[in-house]
Amino acid sequence: MDFDPHLALFWLKKLASVAMLPPLLPFLLILAGLLLKNRKPRLCTATTWTGLIVGLLTITPYPVGEALRLLEPRSPLAITDLEHAEAIVVLGGGRMSNAPEYDGDTVNRYTLERLRYAARLTRQTGLPLLVSGGAPAGDTPEATLMKAALQEDFGVTVRWKEDRSLDTRQNARYSAQILQQQGIGSILLVTHAAHMRRAQIEFESQGIKVIPAPTAWQGPRAGDEDRGWPALPSPSAAYAGWYALYEWLGLLAYRLSR
CATH class of the missing domain: 3.40.50.620 (HUPs)
Structure with a gap:
């Protein structure tokens, strides 16, 4: 089979995104912190807590919604x-x-x-x-x-x-x-x-x-503010959080490639 550089780049980007996005990213940060426990206790604590916070933020509706609010158009297609x-x-x-x-x-x-x-x-x-x-x-x-x-x-x-x-x-x-x-x-x-x-x-x-x-909007929409307290972490928020970070990462990659 002939080597296809475009296909190789595609799979390389996929592998990189797996490591840079939830659910793996928080676990990698926590693992890195645990490995630093004996050599650099302060860095261990900071890295471990960063992983926990990142994991929580990416499954909680409010921060996920704010990340999506900046990505998604405000209104649908006009007739x-x-x-x-x-x-x-x-x-x-x-x-x-x-x-x-x-x-x-x-x-x-x-x-x-x-x-x-x-x-x-x-x-x-x-x-x-x-x-x-x-x-x-x-x-x-x-x-x-x-x-x-x-x-x-x-x-x-x-x-x-x-x-x-x-x-x-x-x-x-x-x-x-x-x-x-x-x-x-x-x-x-x-x-x-x-x-x-x-x-x-x-x-x-x-x-x-x-x-x-x-x-298929996933972020906040008109009327959501009337539903009371923000929802707790959920599977749907976790997927939306992954999608939001994936798109922000894609926009960053676009800017870096210009």
Whole structure:
């Protein structure tokens, strides 16, 4: 098998993100503190407590919500913006392997959230639809699974399929090539609200005008302030905390790579 530097970089970034994000990050900090117990007691205490605090902050709704508030758009797509778009682009969010009820691989629930909204917009506007997502492990491209779900489960036709990308930057690069060949310069971009800022930056850097069409907000929304005391740590907050830190890390990586 030929060496693919783009694929190697993809897996290297994945491994780095595992170490730099919860749930592993707090445990690594705590472990580092314990290893320093005999040699540097003060550093041991500081590192261990840092791990505990980081772990707690990333599973508690209020700090997680504040991290998401700065990432997610304040409002959904406005109806008046629909007339300015020439196509809809929906980005893949992951796959489910060996789903027994589907006799094989299919999209995961995060991709499905995006596809549901993309299908709704397609019916509202009649705009052509592009799905974007590759196959880092060399199996069925995510875009192929997305196309099947849209056509079989939502009854929506997919015009274009971009199936080479391994990350958001490549989503934008390869999708832009398809769109520009068709004379399309303005799109409705569908992805999770927390991912929208990074995705929009990447597409606009390729010369595509983006009209954000975010979905699946995880941070605070209007009316949440009326629900009383902040909620306690929970599994949903833990996932949202991971997602928020992942996106902030992605934005940092983008700035460092410019």
